Amino acid sequence: MRKIYVVFVLLLCVIAKSSIGQTSGIFESYAIISINGGANAYYDLQPTTGNPDFEGANLGTFIKGTNTLVFRGGQNKTYKNGGCNILNSSIWYRVFLTGSPSGAFTGVTEPFAFNIGGAGDQQWEQAGNTTELISALPLGNYTLQVYTQADFDGCGNGTHFITNGGANYNATFSVVCNPATLPSASIAAAPAGAICTGTNVTFTATPTNGGAAPSYQWYIGATLVGTNSATFASNTLVNGDAVSVVMTSNDPLVCAGSLTLTSNIITETVNPLLPASVNIAVVPAGAICTGTNVTFTATPTNGGAAPIYQWKLNGANVGAGLATYNNAALVNSDVVTVEMISNATPCLTGSPAAATGITMTVNPNHTISLTSGSSTPSLCINTALGTNIVYTIGAGATGAGVTGLPVGMVGNISGTTFTISGTPTASGSFPYTVTTIGNACVAATATGTITVNANHTI
Numbered sequence: 001m002r003k004i005y006v007v008f009v010l011l012l013c014v015i016a017k018s019s020i021g022q023t024s025g026i027f028e029s030y031a032i033i034s035i036n037g038g039a040n041a042y043y044d045l046q047p048t049t050g051n052p053d054f055e056g057a058n059l060g061t062f063i064k065g066t067n068t069l070v071f072r073g074g075q076n077k078t079y080k081n082g083g084c085n086i087l088n089s090s091i092w093y094r095v096f097l098t099g100s101p102s103g104a105f106t107g108v109t110e111p112f113a114f115n116i117g118g119a120g121d122q123q124w125e126q127a128g129n130t131t132e133l134i135s136a137l138p139l140g141n142y143t144l145q146v147y148t149q150a151d152f153d154g155c156g157n158g159t160h161f162i163t164n165g166g167a168n169y170n171a172t173f174s175v176v177c178n179p180a181t182l183p184s185a186s187i188a189a190a191p192a193g194a195i196c197t198g199t200n201v202t203f204t205a206t207p208t209n210g211g212a213a214p215s216y217q218w219y220i221g222a223t224l225v226g227t228n229s230a231t232f233a234s235n236t237l238v239n240g241d242a243v244s245v246v247m248t249s250n251d252p253l254v255c256a257g258s259l260t261l262t263s264n265i266i267t268e269t270v271n272p273l274l275p276a277s278v279n280i281a282v283v284p285a286g287a288i289c290t291g292t293n294v295t296f297t298a299t300p301t302n303g304g305a306a307p308i309y310q311w312k313l314n315g316a317n318v319g320a321g322l323a324t325y326n327n328a329a330l331v332n333s334d335v336v337t338v339e340m341i342s343n344a345t346p347c348l349t350g351s352p353a354a355a356t357g358i359t360m361t362v363n364p365n366h367t368i369s370l371t372s373g374s375s376t377p378s379l380c381i382n383t384a385l386g387t388n389i390v391y392t393i394g395a396g397a398t399g400a401g402v403t404g405l406p407v408g409m410v411g412n413i414s415g416t417t418f419t420i421s422g423t424p425t426a427s428g429s430f431p432y433t434v435t436t437i438g439n440a441c442v443a444a445t446a447t448g449t450i451t452v453n454a455n456h457t458i
Contacts, residue, residue: 023155024084028077029148029162031091031169032127034070035060040127042075045148045169046162055164059144059173062134065253066178069133073108073126076148076162080120084155089124093146095133098172101145106131124150134175138252141174177256183209183249185216185263194269196347200235203243205263211251218245239270274302276342276351278309280358287361289396289441293328296336298355304344311338332362364395366436366444368418375448381427381455385409389420391446397436404432406452427454 029045031054043054062069074091089112092105108131110124133144147163185205195201207214207230218226220241226232232245244265249258281297288294298309300323311319314335319325325336337357342348372390379385393400393416400418402411409422411434418434434446 023082024078024080024086024152024160026076026078026089026148026150026160026162027121028075029091030054030075031093031146031171032072032074032125033059034068034072036067040072043171045074045146045164054146054171055169057171059171061174061176063178064134064137064139064175065181067134069173071108071129071131071133071144073129074110074146074148075113075123075125075127076110076150077116078122078124078150078160080122080152080154082155085153086122086124087151087153089148089150091126091146091148093144095137095142095144098141098143101143105145105147137175139175139177142172144171144173145169178253179255179258181209181251181253181255182258183207183211183214183247183251183254183261185210185214185245185247185261187243187245187263187266189243189266189268194271194346195237196271197238197273198235199237199270200233201237201268202231202233203245203266205230205245205247207247207249209251209254210247210249211254213250215248215250216245217248219243237268237270239268241268241270242266243268271347273347273349274342274344275349276303276340276344276353277301278303278307278338278340278353278355280336280338280355282358287363288330289439290331290362290364291328292330292362293326294330294360296325296327296338296358298323298338298340300340300342302342302344302348303340304342304348306343308341308343309338310341311336330360330362332360332364334360334362336360363439363441365442366397366438367394368392368397368400368434368436368444368446369394370446371417373420375446376451378451378453379424380453381424382408384423385421389448391418391420391434392416393418393436393438393444396439396441397444398438400434400436402432402434404430406430406450409450424450424452427452 030042032040032042034040042051044051045054071093076089078086080086089110090107092107094103094105096102108126108129110126113123113125115122145168147168150160152158185207187203187205190202205216215228218232220243242265245263248260279299281299283295300307309321309323310317311325335357337355339352339354342351368391371392373387399413406424406426408425411420430450432448436444
């Protein structure tokens with residue numbers, strides 16, 4: 001049966017080639033295709049041979065980005081009789097979504113290959129075209145449509161077409177996504193790691209298989225933030241904020257059900273700011289008297305484990321760098337302050353910190369001095385003191401009193417002058433003491449002895 005079929009085909013070809021009024025034509029045509037880098041496959045257009053038929057063929061399912069379908073060209077076998085001549089040969093193709101024929105055909109020239117025998121038959125072939133069809137196509141079901149032609153002259157001018165009765169030859173194939181091609185997005189923070197309150201952090205998404213224009217939706221926890229951008233920045237993060245991004249890929253290689261994904265999550269550690277400050281405690285507090293030893297103690301806030309102190313007296317450096325400073329020589333209106341350098345971590349602010357200065361009120365101790373007369377006069381009883389004993393008080397003293405005077409003598413204060421005067425009415429030795437009064441500071445005393453001699457007797 002096989003041998004009879006071949007003879008029948010050959011008889012048809014002979015009849016067609018020698019038909020009345022037809023002195024040239026195409027008697028055998030092929031479309032040449034390479035699938036996934038394989039060898040060229042010759043698909044029958046006409047007539048039927050042992051090769052696969054192009055018309056109605058399903059060329060397969062192609063994973064975009066992985067598989068290839070290369071239109072390599074075609075082959076025409078032509079004949080010519082008498083004065084006819086075949087000038088050229090070509091195959092034309094176009095690709096469209098199945099069911100929606102559209103678009104122009106693209107021609108591929110088939111150069112002359114060789115003469116077949118000596119009867120005017122010729123073979124024209126192009127098998128080296130490199131047009132890959134899958135890469136430029138969106139996902140879908142497609143039809144590859146072809147026809148072939150050859151121009152002639154010498155017996156009139158014209159073109160022979162092989163068009164499947166005007167319907168052209170059609171084979172189908174499908175372009176699908178790769179279920180193994182999955183998009184992903186990784187986010188990184190700058191600065192990375194723990195931050196301080198108020199730090200501006202920029203998060204950047206790095207996509208994989210995101211396509212030419214992926215879209216982004218940023219989240220802090222479940223709250224939408226940011227814009228459709230590969231970056232998101234915030235300076236209002238709080239501790240425990242979880243930042244992520246949902247990326248939607250537009251990569252044509254990615255299957256529709258896998259286009260949207262969530263990135264890794266960055267959970268922020270946000271440390272509070274540690275504003276450094278220092279205060280001064282004073283012992284004794286308030287006003288003091290001249291010569292009082294005062295202890296100043298620095299009380300730090302966020303000073304760290306080992307703060308450094310610099311005490312200052314009226315702007316000049318004093319002290320030994322310790323948390324305390326002592327001074328027993330302060331004068332009124334002295335200003336004592338301290339500067340602290342903190343080593344607190346993390347997120348220290350305001351270091352070095354300066355304390356509010358302490359302005360000292362230093363009250364003077366009392367003073368008293370003898371300014372007139374003698375503190376040890378000698379006089380006779382019932383005789384007025386010739387030269388009054390006069391003391392001048394000062395500093396914190398506002399008055400004075402006296403004890404130990406003989407009867408008849410008194411002490412009086414006038415302003416800053418304390419005067420002892422009078423006429424003693426008793427004899428003897430009278431030690432006296434003048435004591436100042438005034439502010440709460442140390443009172444001053446002055447002492448002396450008045451000797452009252454008795455009159456002579458006989």
